[in-house]
Amino acid sequence: MTVADPQASSSCAAPAGAGLPRVLHFVTGGFSGATQIALELVQAHRASGNFEPLLVLRRKRHTDPARIAALRAQGVAVEVVAGWSHAATVWQLMAICRGFRPDILVAHGFSEHLWGRYAGLLAHVPHLVHVEHNARERYTRLRLAQALWLGRRTDAIVGCSEGVRQSLLQRGFPVEKTLAIPNGIRLLPYVQAPQHPLAERTPGIVMAARFGRQKDHATLLRALALLRERGHAPPVLLAGGGKVGARRAAERLCRKLGLDGQVRFVGFCDDVPGLLMTHRICVLATHYEGMPLSLIEGMAAGCAVVGSRVTGVQEVIDHRRNGLLAEHASPASWADALEYLLRNGAEAARMADAARADAQRLHGLETMAGRYEALFQCLLRGGPPQ
CATH class of the missing domain: 3.40.50.2000 (Glycogen Phosphorylase B;)
Incomplete structure (x- = not known):
């Protein structure tokens, strides 16, 4: 049906x-x-x-x-x-x-x-x-x-x-x-996204997702460690509540990988649109989804988006047209996707514009x-x- x-x-x-x-x-x-x-x-x-x-x-x-x-x-x-x-x-x-x-x-x-x-x-x-x-x-x-x-x-x-x-x-x-x-999603909070051109935003990464076994914060953190070895250390904000144990596990891994000064755990955020519209990249590393609201919000905010290649996410991201898909649970694939966006500003902006148009039309x-x-x-x- x-x-x-x-x-x-x-x-x-x-x-x-x-x-x-x-x-x-x-x-x-x-x-x-x-x-x-x-x-x-x-x-x-x-x-x-x-x-x-x-x-x-x-x-x-x-x-x-x-x-x-x-x-x-x-x-x-x-x-x-x-x-x-x-x-x-x-x-x-x-x-x-x-x-x-x-x-x-x-x-x-x-x-x-x-x-x-x-x-x-x-x-x-x-x-x-x-x-x-x-x-x-x-x-x-x-x-x-x-x-x-x-x-x-x-x-x-x-x-x-x-x-x-x-x-x-x-x-x-x-x-x-x-x-x-x-x-x-509610699109009204994102109407000002065109007033924040991608090139003028903070060159950082936002993942707005609750902490729990469904979300794959660990792969994202390991990808950031690989990126640092390649000479890239973008600021990263991890927003969201969820299970205390899952957040603490991510914090321990962050310290172990030496990412303390680069990654901030901001907890529950009551202005996700504002957060997204001032940053260039929105990501969702996840093990499984239905329909990923946090990615749709990133698209509506005019961010360049990256998501795990899993059911649900693949319905939202058309690889290389409106965003990038990274292989599930693969830090190397995630590092490659993030590095591509960090190195290719024009391509990131093109995909971000297509993503925003899709969010308005479909979601x-x-x-x-x-x-x-x-x-x-x-x-x-x-x-x-x-």
Whole structure:
């Protein structure tokens, strides 16, 4: 099944005079890319006026109460359920469903899509949607059996890229329910990117990604050590939260490689657009992705971009046209890509311009939100996912 079309047929339009349908988005409280997408959809629903949304987060050890308070201060309806046990998660979410009475429950990411749909079934939510955010999730045989069982009771299964859709089909999810809706970002914060020509920016590298086993900070750091041997020592900013243990491991490796004065760990950054638009290169070293938001943000900011050659990233970067692909987990390949951009300013600027044009044309939030809302309208009308 192809990407959902926001210009869906009239048979999928909302019935005239119907009350505002309610949509509950359930996602991890770890503020990962999946959380960002769920939040953006909730805000898009508020802006469009087509749905009444509620965001429910599953509490993690590093869930920041200040960020939740900030969302509520912005008028976003947010609830938090326990994350210490699966049973507690399901029970509390079921209670929220019975109070909010959603027409559609959208369960984002592994393993939240399991517990969210169990709660939805128990609360008799009319329509369930599963959104897969990565091409390679930690499915055990039991978890996959659960997901396939739930898939037969789910109205639509969405991959956040075509690569993720293909991975779902390979695992046995039903083809007639499985579609791709690529992730999008808010483009407005990047409108000033043309005012920052690449040649006038800090000749540095930014990787804005949470620390965890999915992201490959180690390969990037080893590539920087190789670059230093070749006479290049660009300043590097590593922005993002995530798991403390993963960040400490990266810091230890940084010290071991002698990169302390070159690499800065800046932690959570509340102005990623500003950071990107003042630096030349945006990178994402990763082991697997669904649809890499941090790279799309770098593209929108007018950066020259480099990403690991993995599913998801390969859908965003067209090698040597709008960026560079480096071989997965290969410090030498990463060093080669970074050196090419550092040595060839004109080529870097050409690819950065193409990347920015692609981000504006293909990866806007409005496009993504329109496709989700068209899907929801079809489900409410009893039609098949489109």
